[in-house]
Amino acid sequence: MSALQTSSAIPGGKPGSPATAASTGASEAFAVLRHARRVWAVAAIHAEIERLREAHHELAARLLPGDRLVYLGNLIGHGAATIETLDELLAFRRDFLCLPGAEPEDIVYLRGAQEEMWRKLLQIQFAPSPREVLDWMLRHGMEPMLRGYGIEPAQAQAVLREGALSISRWTNALRATIRRHPGHDELFGCLRRAAYTEGGELLFVHAGIDPNIALAAQSDHLWWGSPAFRSLNQPYAGFRRVISGCNPRGEGAHLDAFTCCLDGGAGFGGALNVACFSLDGAVVESFAI
Structure with missing residues (x-):
């Protein structure tokens, strides 16, 4: 340039x-x-x-x-x-x-856009159609991010069939996983x-x-x-x-x-x-x- x-x-x-x-x-x-x-x-x-x-x-x-x-x-x-x-x-x-x-x-x-999707994923229990939202995210680059934190997409899709309480537990567990990597949670937060x-x-x-x-x-x-x-x-x-x-x-x-x-x-x-x-x-x- x-x-x-x-x-x-x-x-x-x-x-x-x-x-x-x-x-x-x-x-x-x-x-x-x-x-x-x-x-x-x-x-x-x-x-x-x-x-x-x-x-x-x-x-x-x-x-x-x-x-x-x-x-x-x-x-x-x-x-x-x-x-x-x-x-x-x-x-x-x-x-x-x-x-x-x-x-x-x-x-x-x-x-x-990827980090915005990640932010929305951590609140996916509030989405009107969580499974459809996750499927869209996976098609647009989210799959490697989940795998990076040790989560199989199929596991996430299964949880999203179980209702808001199970989904909330899953997103809380995902947040805990992020916090186990020093600095990651702080980086996402800034x-x-x-x-x-x-x-x-x-x-x-x-x-x-x-x-x-x-x-x-x-x-x-x-x-x-x-x-x-x-x-x-x-x-x-x-x-x-x-x-x-x-x-x-x-x-x-x-x-x-x-x-x-x-x-x-x-x-x-x-x-x-x-x-x-x-x-x-x-x-x-x-x-x-």
Whole structure:
């Protein structure tokens, strides 16, 4: 990808701006990247552990003081190495926080479609048709995640035939299983819907946004994208660039005037893309593993 510079007004309190998101009580759902000089973004990983390890090795050699790091969701799902991927993310977090001046809020993990499904799975006793919901999840990447925690999909499907009480016991047991892996529960608990630089220059999302909806009101568009995202022809809420990590429509990576998608197809035979953005929206470094 080549660098592309754009400019626009810094967002204020208008609908969809960071100020509005915070003032409407949504601030805990959004991460604010403060005092950033540059921001690195990692595309959807889909539990491609070897690509992630290589990407971390490359990142470690390129990080500079003042850099921030955002993982753009779909950390897991589809790929088989669920546990190893989460452990690697936690290990690199420790390394990142050893950098001079690094703070915990300088590294952010977004909730992707896979993590959103996982969150819904842990509440599946409240779904109107739990078996149908689980079947849909299994077809969309959930099966390796269950197996990673030692749960056979057939066992889960059998439990879902038994009623709400049995399902609640099963989800509680699944939560306990997650907690037996150090850091996993905490990592799932710190996932954010989106992240943005404190001056309103860059917005980081999983799959995209609907340009006609305020940031605080974006819901499924964050996980599944919007056809209107690619056609964005002006700054969204004043952001100079909106960066996503997954293209649910399989269109791959792109760099347009106001948007960028880093999805290189990791987990489906493609590359894991990583890019570094300056606050003017330019791609200043990038690599693919």
